[in-house]
Amino acid sequence: MLIDSHAHLDSPRYAEDREAMLRRTWDVGVGAVLAIGIGEGPTEMHQALGICRSFNARSESGAGLPRLYASAGIYPHNTREANDAALQKLDGLLAEPEVIACGEIGLDYYHEGAPHDVQRRGLIAQLEIAAARKRPILIHCRPKDGATDAWDDLFTVLDEHWRHTGLRGVMHCFGGGWEQARRSLDLGFLISFAGNVTYPKAQPLRDVAARVPLAGLLVETDAPWLAPMPNRGKRNEPGWVAQTAEVLAGVVGVTPEELAAATTRNFERLFGLSPAI
Numbered sequence: 004m005l006i007d008s009h010a011h012l013d014s015p016r017y018a019e020d021r022e023a024m025l026r027r028t029w030d031v032g033v034g035a036v037l038a039i040g041i042g043e044g045p046t047e048m049h050q051a052l053g054i055c056r057s058f059n060a061r062s063e064s065g066a067g068l069p070r071l072y073a074s075a076g077i078y079p080h081n082t083r084e085a086n087d088a089a090l091q092k093l094d095g096l097l098a099e100p101e102v103i104a105c106g107e108i109g110l111d112y113y114h115e116g117a118p119h120d121v122q123r124r125g126l127i128a129q130l131e132i133a134a135a136r137k138r139p140i141l142i143h144c145r146p147k148d149g150a151t152d153a154w155d156d157l158f159t160v161l162d163e164h165w166r167h168t169g170l171r172g173v174m175h176c177f178g179g180g181w182e183q184a185r186r187s188l189d190l191g192f193l194i195s196f197a198g199n200v201t202y203p204k205a206q207p208l209r210d211v212a213a214r215v216p217l218a219g220l221l222v223e224t225d226a227p228w229l230a231p232m233p234n235r236g237k238r239n240e241p242g243w244v245a246q247t248a249e250v251l252a253g254v255v256g257v258t259p260e261e262l263a264a265a266t267t268r269n270f271e272r273l274f275g276l277s278p279a280i
């Protein structure tokens with residue numbers, strides 16, 4: 004059994020076939036999916052929880068449909084909307100048992116969007132809420148091409164505002180170098196690889212993945228984006244995490260079964276879940 008640690012199940016791109024897509028997901032051996040609750044901004048932060056609840060209430064949940072979990076958070080480029088009402092909404096969502104993580108939150112200096120200081124303030128405010136609710140965080144970090152600016156700022160913030168909590172997190176869709184991977188592991192974070200690790204030009208990323216200990220790995224789709232080979236460019240879906248996991252297993256030098264078992268165990272440990280699948 005595999006777990007997709009990061010998928011945007013609330014995307015409008017699944018409006019027509021969400022249930023069929025989740026059935027396919029189960030059928031290829033994906034037992035659980037973490038539905039990311041960022042929507043298009045804080046007003047949609049609750050959508051992932053809604054989807055999670057409606058599918059988990061079905062009798063086929065865990066036997067025909069994957070078990071769903073949810074997160075909630077304000078994406079870096081939406082942090083201009085991180086006002087008191089949005090932060091209060093986040094706090095309320097993190098109090099719900101199904102909402103096991105705060106994210107995806109972080110810093111994105113690659114795309115034009117919220118100013119860097121606004122992103123940092125929004126991140127810090129959410130770290131405080133996640134710490135009080137004892138929820139691990141899901142980090143999105145993307146520097147400018149050829150730079151480590153966002154990573155440097157991220158580690159400064161995490162050292163000051165997160166390390167002391169003793170809580171952990173996930174570096175989602177990891178795209179950094181070994182130095183950033185090493186610092187993430189040092190913080191107790193898991194490193195989650197997405198479909199881009201399967202792309203032909205991603206050898207540097209595969210070289211980093213090869214050095215991450217099995218106990219530090221997760222796999223994800225980031226669906227509907229970043230479909231792995233051979234479906235690159237298509238709408239991604241959680242079942243396709245299997246292709247990414249297979250490539251990653253080869254890179255790490257274990258069987259796909261060993262990689263599935265390790266990443267499932269890592270996910271369950273991080274979020275304190277009983278091994279239900």
Ligand SMILES: [Zn+2]
Binds near residue numbers: 009011039225
């Ligand atoms: Zn995402």
